[in-house]
Amino acid sequence: MVQRFEGRVAVITGGASGIGLASARRLASEGAKIVIGDLTPELGKAAADEVGGLFVPTDVTEADQVEALFATAVEQFGSVDVAFNNAGISPPEDDSILTTGIEAWDRVQRVNLTSVYLCCKAALPHMQRQGKGSIINTASFVAVMGAATSQISYTASKGGVLSMSRELGVQFARENIRVNALCPGPVNTPLLKELFAKDPERAARRLVHVPVGRFAEPEEIAAAVAFLASDDASFITASQFLVDGGISGAYVTPL
Numbered sequence: 001m002v003q004r005f006e007g008r009v010a011v012i013t014g015g016a017s018g019i020g021l022a023s024a025r026r027l028a029s030e031g032a033k034i035v036i037g038d039l040t041p042e043l044g045k046a047a048a049d050e051v052g053g054l055f056v057p058t059d060v061t062e063a064d065q066v067e068a069l070f071a072t073a074v075e076q077f078g079s080v081d082v083a084f085n086n087a088g089i090s091p092p093e094d095d096s097i098l099t100t101g102i103e104a105w106d107r108v109q110r111v112n113l114t115s116v117y118l119c120c121k122a123a124l125p126h127m128q129r130q131g132k133g134s135i136i137n138t139a140s141f142v143a144v145m146g147a148a149t150s151q152i153s154y155t156a157s158k159g160g161v162l163s164m165s166r167e168l169g170v171q172f173a174r175e176n177i178r179v180n181a182l183c184p185g186p187v188n189t190p191l192l193k194e195l196f197a198k199d200p201e202r203a204a205r206r207l208v209h210v211p212v213g214r215f216a217e218p219e220e221i222a223a224a225v226a227f228l229a230s231d232d233a234s235f236i237t238a239s240q241f242l243v244d245g246g247i248s249g250a251y252v253t254p255l
């Protein structure tokens, strides 16, 4: 494996599971020191141990905990070269606007959108001091497409992540800090399996829109994260980086 992250440090929120875990493994395999911030201590610690990194128990909705996460990375390993702000939730109470209550709306906004604001706010001063950095914020393909199977707060939160990332990418471009919004299509992770993949009918309703005819594997998203995090993406910033199996480009898909 090419060692694109030798001597670099990556902070990954939501690194205990799914896309975050696959990305921790991928970045570590290319030489990065990994710091995982996650709510779940057992899985988070296991993930960090597996990749020879550090686990910092973190609720990404709490400003002081987020600041401590990035400060710990600098204290322990010397820098924050990559911030993969990826923790997110998709609870069943977040559904049609007609049935979604304000509590569910607020919770999803806090975990999916406010957290990205807090993580970028905490990571940027370290990157400014270093004179470099790559921030990757996990949005979603639903930030650019509408779904009749609505999750209204989730979709709105990801739209917010997308436009915030674009603006930060523009604002900090001349400080050698890149900020991109990663927009995955549906991925085989616990989040998606819990939501609908275990129900064949609900899965089929979605799969028909995917030109490649399947959901992504977390490792395929992790490969894109590693690319965006690396110097191979040195001219890519403020982008909506779609890794979606062609969904957003499709009208009629193959039978």
Ligand SMILES: NC(=O)c1ccc[n+]([C@@H]2O[C@H](COP(=O)([O-])OP(=O)(O)OC[C@H]3O[C@@H](n4cnc5c(N)ncnc54)[C@H](O)[C@@H]3O)[C@@H](O)[C@H]2O)c1
Binding pocket: 013, 014, 015, 016, 017, 018, 019, 020, 037, 038, 039, 040, 058, 059, 060, 061, 086, 087, 088, 089, 090, 111, 138, 139, 140, 141, 183, 184, 185, 186, 187, 188, 189, 190, 191, 192
């Ligand atoms: N799975 C998909 O199909 C898909 C598609 C597009 C975008 N996404 C996005 O990708 C990201 C990762 O999703 P995933 O599928 O890997 O999910 P996942 O459920 O497998 O992992 C999410 C992780 O985030 C952590 N987390 C949740 N709330 C937290 C909080 N308050 N503080 C700290 N950590 C918290 C969880 O403990 C978990 O480890 C999310 O932002 C999700 O919205 C997922």
